[in-house]
Amino acid sequence: MKKGCLFDLDGTLVNSITDLALSTNEVLKLHHLPTHDISQYNMFVGNGVKKLMERALGPEHLDLLDVCLQDFQKIYREHCLDHTIPYDGIEELIAYLKKQNIKLAVVTNKPHALAIQIVEHLFPDTFEAIYGQQDLYPVKPDPQSTYMALMEMRLDKKDCFFIGDSQVDIDTGYYADIDSIGVTWGFRGRQELENAGADYIVDNPYEIMELIQNENRG
Numbered sequence: 001m002k003k004g005c006l007f008d009l010d011g012t013l014v015n016s017i018t019d020l021a022l023s024t025n026e027v028l029k030l031h032h033l034p035t036h037d038i039s040q041y042n043m044f045v046g047n048g049v050k051k052l053m054e055r056a057l058g059p060e061h062l063d064l065l066d067v068c069l070q071d072f073q074k075i076y077r078e079h080c081l082d083h084t085i086p087y088d089g090i091e092e093l094i095a096y097l098k099k100q101n102i103k104l105a106v107v108t109n110k111p112h113a114l115a116i117q118i119v120e121h122l123f124p125d126t127f128e129a130i131y132g133q134q135d136l137y138p139v140k141p142d143p144q145s146t147y148m149a150l151m152e153m154r155l156d157k158k159d160c161f162f163i164g165d166s167q168v169d170i171d172t173g174y175y176a177d178i179d180s181i182g183v184t185w186g187f188r189g190r191q192e193l194e195n196a197g198a199d200y201i202v203d204n205p206y207e208i209m210e211l212i213q214n215e216n217r218g
Helices: 017-030 038-043 049-057 059-079 089-100 112-122 142-155 167-176 190-196 205-217
Strands: 004-007 103-111 130-131 162-163 179-183 199-202
Touching: 004 049, 017 038, 017 059, 038 049, 038 162, 049 059, 049 103, 049 112, 049 190, 059 179, 059 199, 089 205, 103 142, 112 130, 130 142, 130 205, 142 162, 142 167, 162 167, 162 205, 167 179, 179 190, 179 205, 199 205
Parallel strands: 004 103, 004 162, 103 130, 162 179, 179 199
Antiparallel strands: none
16 A cells, blocks of 8 residues: 655656756856757756756866856746746646645755755645755665655655656666656656656556555555
């Protein structure tokens, strides 16, 4: 029986790619560097802000990484909710899970303060635990932040699903020994999730409701 769900944030709960891309492009413009199409950012995100900026800069401009990271934090903090919204069906999924008394957490590679800002704005008083990137623990797929969320939720790993849109999330579930659900509506798509070995793959949030129903009926 499943008693908890741990969600990735970007590409899973919310479509944030436009704000991430525009903020990063603004940083690149500040330093007179070429920008990227928004669609390219689907492959830049997922491993934390440092990796995002490394990929956007390219190997020839990594000497600017530290100052660009500082600029990004300032710009994105002000614009992280300009275009970022929940995916269709997510609010209904969360309402269903809460009604079933299933505990919820967010485990993301987005910087911790920004993760809290976005989650509390879009989903106030919803999640038992929110863990973003901090110096206290490594980024996903290292399972440490997932274990901390489980402790805060007071749940065992066998009682939960880990839900995300990328190989990073499926690997996190694997390393934490938690059943994983890959979602195809995010930034990476079905092929990456299949290659990563997701336990389940769903095309919309309503299929997660069905998985929970089937799991808990049995």
